[in-house]
Amino acid sequence: MESFLLLLLASVGTFAQIEVIQYVPRVTDQVMEGKVTASTFALASPNCVFDSLVNATDEIWLVVTFTNATSSFKNPTNLQEIPPYENLYSTHAYMTMKSTISHYPCDKDKAGSVLRVGNESTCKNDNSLTPCNGPLPSPGTYRVKFIAMDSKGSKAETRWSGPITLNKAQAWQTVDxxxxxxxxxxxxxxxxxxxxxxxxxxxxxxxxxxxxxxxxxNGPPENVEQQRQEDPFPRSHYDTHHIPPTPPVPPPPPMDTPAPELTTASF
CATH class of the missing domain: 1.20.5 (Single alpha-helices involved in coiled-coils or other helix-helix interfaces)
Incomplete structure (x- = not known):
């Protein structure tokens, strides 16, 4: 009985160390295309939520679980206990979007920022890229929450979101x-x-x-044959009106024929 009480007190003390923030994650209210797709959804950024509870070196994670697995999820006490994306079907949960308080400032300019869950398709089959924010494999439903961790483990968490159902792709056989x-x-x-x-x-x-x-x-036109027979280099002819034409040169006079010599007849 005493051991049971000690165990109960230890568990209560551990639970008391984790600060529960009265913040419920939700799908963004912004009007945007692709707010919820077949493998992703866009969350509203939790700005100003952890400012009074975490330090600049603390890590903030997003926990994604199936709706029926929220009660069995245990907050990790160290980094080695963080469930990766690749074990979603075995652990029914994973943690992703590792960040710090600097990513969620109390800035009016970033009040409309969103977090796209399931947006990294390149790390789907690469275990070296954990924490992976890979595409969600089924319509769900899913629930999420944020956890703040330091070197000793989890120190603060938000409440679980409501159920989030992804869009289901329509089979081509059902298209009318x-x-x-x-x-x-x-x-x-x-x-x-x-x-x-x-x-x-x-x-x-x-x-x-x-x-x-x-x-x-019809064959080629007649004017084509005529053009072929004409001078390939036609010259232009023109008259100079300011100079009178040169008269023709008269032929030279005929040459004088010598008179016949008279011969005297001898009598």
Whole structure:
């Protein structure tokens, strides 16, 4: 009986050393795309939550568990007890997003910051990159809380969040592709556009075929043959109007023929 009381007092003393902060983590209230996806969700940043309880060297962790495993989760007393992401299916929980108080300041400029849980796909199969913030493997549901730790173990924690359910991807067999489920206006517009595209394409092909056939039947134009026979280097001719044309040179006069010599006849 005495040993049981001592054990109970020791456990109560250990529990009393952990400060419970009246803060409930939640999915961010910001209007944003992908707030909750099939493998991630965005938490509101716990700014100003740990300022009066932790030191600058203390570590702040995020605990992620399945909803039905919150009661069995035990806060680690040292860094070696921190459950990694790779053991989620065996321990039903893991700790990630190791940070310090400097990441959650009381700054109005960072009041709208968010924490994306499950955002690191590169460390999914790499045990050397722990603590890994890998993608969540199922729709859940999940619950989270923040823990502050020093060299002696856990010293402060928040409350558990409410259940967080991820989006479930729809199987391709269940996607309805039957045209009867579509609106009449959409079907009419689709049919008209398809017909117009077909007519334009057919007209273009007919025009191309007709021009090719005409060139093949008629041969090259006549002016092409004439251009080939013409001087390949045509010269331009022009008249100079300011200078009168030179008259033709007259032919030279005929040369004088010598007179015949007179001979005297002897009598």
């Amino acid at each position: 592709t039957w045209p009867g489920r579509r609106s009449g206006d959409m079907i009419v517009i689709t049919v008209i556009l398809s017909i117009l595209c077909g007519v334009v394409t057919l007209g273009f092909l007919c025009t191309v075929c007709y021009e090719c056939f005409k060139l093949r039947q």
